[in-house]
Amino acid sequence: MDALTAHLSELGHGLVTTVELTVVTTVGAMLLGIVVATLRIAPVPLLRAIGTAYVEVFQNLPLLALLVLFVFALPTIGITFPLFTSAAIVIAVYEGAYLAEAIRAGINTVGVGQAEAARAIGLTFGQSLRHVILPQGLRAVIQPIGNICIALLMNTSLAAAVGVVELTQAANTVNLIEAQPIAVFTGAGLAYMLLALIIGQVTGLLERRLAIVR
Amino acid sequence: MNQTQQILFDEPGPRARRRIRIATVLGAILLAGAAVGAVYQFASHGELTAARWEPFTTWPIWRYLLNGLWATVRAAAATAVLSATLGLLLALGRLSTHRPLRWLAGAYVEIFRTVPTLLLIYVTLFALPQYGMNFPLFWKLVVPLVVSNSAAFAEIFRAGILALDRGQTEAGLAVGLRRGQVMALVVLPQALLQLTPSLVSQLVGLLKDTSLGFVVSYTELLYSGQVLSSYTHLLIQTFLVVALIYLVVNASLSKFARVLQARNGRFGGRRGRRTADLPPPLIEGNSTR
Numbered sequence: 001m002d003a004l005t006a007h008l009s010e011l012g013h014g015l016v017t018t019v020e021l022t023v024v025t026t027v028g029a030m031l032l033g034i035v036v037a038t039l040r041i042a043p044v045p046l047l048r049a050i051g052t053a054y055v056e057v058f059q060n061l062p063l064l065a066l067l068v069l070f071v072f073a074l075p076t077i078g079i080t081f082p083l084f085t086s087a088a089i090v091i092a093v094y095e096g097a098y099l100a101e102a103i104r105a106g107i108n109t110v111g112v113g114q115a116e117a118a119r120a121i122g123l124t125f126g127q128s129l130r131h132v133i134l135p136q137g138l139r140a141v142i143q144p145i146g147n148i149c150i151a152l153l154m155n156t157s158l159a160a161a162v163g164v165v166e167l168t169q170a171a172n173t174v175n176l177i178e179a180q181p182i183a184v185f186t187g188a189g190l191a192y193m194l195l196a197l198i199i200g201q202v203t204g205l206l207e208r209r210l211a212i213v214r
Numbered sequence: 215m216n217q218t219q220q221i222l223f224d225e226p227g228p229r230a231r232r233r234i235r236i237a238t239v240l241g242a243i244l245l246a247g248a249a250v251g252a253v254y255q256f257a258s259h260g261e262l263t264a265a266r267w268e269p270f271t272t273w274p275i276w277r278y279l280l281n282g283l284w285a286t287v288r289a290a291a292a293t294a295v296l297s298a299t300l301g302l303l304l305a306l307g308r309l310s311t312h313r314p315l316r317w318l319a320g321a322y323v324e325i326f327r328t329v330p331t332l333l334l335i336y337v338t339l340f341a342l343p344q345y346g347m348n349f350p351l352f353w354k355l356v357v358p359l360v361v362s363n364s365a366a367f368a369e370i371f372r373a374g375i376l377a378l379d380r381g382q383t384e385a386g387l388a389v390g391l392r393r394g395q396v397m398a399l400v401v402l403p404q405a406l407l408q409l410t411p412s413l414v415s416q417l418v419g420l421l422k423d424t425s426l427g428f429v430v431s432y433t434e435l436l437y438s439g440q441v442l443s444s445y446t447h448l449l450i451q452t453f454l455v456v457a458l459i460y461l462v463v464n465a466s467l468s469k470f471a472r473v474l475q476a477r478n479g480r481f482g483g484r485r486g487r488r489t490a491d492l493p494p495p496l497i498e499g500n501s502t503r
Contacts, residue, residue, distance in 0.1 A: 060464035062425035157330035181341030
């Protein structure tokens with residue numbers, strides 16, 4: 001226990017970094033997910049192909065390989081970002097593919113009649129998507145989106161492997177100093193569980209508030 | 215997919231066709247612009263010269279990377295077998311009528327579903343050796359992967375078992391089978407068949423997880439790329455090739471999962487339940503699915 005209290009500031013900084021990384025990437029991945037899901041259902045075949053390719057590529061590459069490629073290899077062709085930014089970009093791009101698929105599943109649950117009615121009153125593709133399809137489609141997949149956010153939280157720990165000092169890395173450092181693995185790693189594990197629990201509670205709340213009972 | 219495409223737009227008329235053409239051209243220009251930008255970045259840093267790509271046409275380099283891939287496959291196979299078995303046991307535990315068992319299995323799944331795999335890897339790397347558990351390198355990667363993947367497998371199995379119509383269990387009990395027999399003879403064979411696509415998808419996730427060998431210094435594909443690039447100094451080339459190998463392997467597995475999904479989890483033509491041949495249900499809308 002002493003190991004935890006003696007290094008509260010390091011662990012606290014790690015926790016804050018994890019939370020920041022999670023929040024930033026969730027927002028980024030959500031926006032990307034909506035764009036890619038829209039591309040995949042667009043009337044233009046080329047855009048559909050781009051959307052499909054995006055999902056195929058980023059669902060089938062390991063996140064760690066992407067992080068290594070982005071952080072260690074891209075500087076050799078002159079593309080460099082601060083470490084935190086790089087990690088955030090890569091995780092957002094990676095999770096965006098998963099969110100796009102979840103959102104597309106949500107769009108699939110919207111009745112055909114809704115889209116037809118939207119077209120019948122003269123809405124364009126973008127308008128019907130914005131005012132009719134997405135508001136209903138997103139509400140249908142709040143739970144799956146929440147699960148992806150929890151996976152995202154756990155994936156932010158991979159940023160440690162390329163040098164971002166977030167919770168996992170902070171715990172590792174503290175353990176190397178204090179050599180009290182049980183206390184340190186259990187503490188970090190509990191913090192992750194707590195964060196996941198919060199995400200779960202928030203999605204549960206949103207689900208109860210927003211979901212449409214059909 | 216076809217259905218989605220059709221709900222959002224009608225058969226395009228002349229104006230819509232023109233707009234689609236314009237959007238196609240714009241999209242193509244954007245793509246071409248991105249490609250030109252990438253080539254320019256590569257060229258201006260001298261990464262496009264033949265000398266920096268030539269090694270990847272030689273057999274020794276490929277033999278090294280394919281050895282890495284083979285190590286990845288071995289780690290993934292060991293993880294898959296162990297975590298699927300453990301996952302099935304956990305799912306059965308969570309669904310058992312025995313309360314302590316249900317509670318234990320539930321706690322295991324809930325804990326390891328929300329603890330990052332990397333944290334578990336650090337535990338096996340830095341904590342367990344202090345308590346005399348110093349595994350060989352291969353198991354330092356596989357053990358944490360099994361611990362976290364078995365929780366994921368447990369959830370897949372549980373969902374599959376719960377998704378099966380309750381009538382199946384009830385019918386099994388009604389003809390006098392014991393609970394264990396109902397599970398083994400009636401529920402599991404049907405649930406597993408339905409689950410094969412999800413299980414294959416989970417296999418993709420698991421194969422991606424083996425890239426954590428990078429942290430353990432177990433020479434699977436990603437770490438092989440790291441070792442190779444530190445010898446050859448061909449950083450971006452090596453990691454692009456490594457990414458391509460991952461993409462080919464995983465995309466084939468994902469494709470296989472989709473084919474299974476489309477065929478309702480059946481491998482061959484004959485095996486499995488042929489839904490088309492079943493008589494229609496007597497009462498409509500009574501099914502839970």
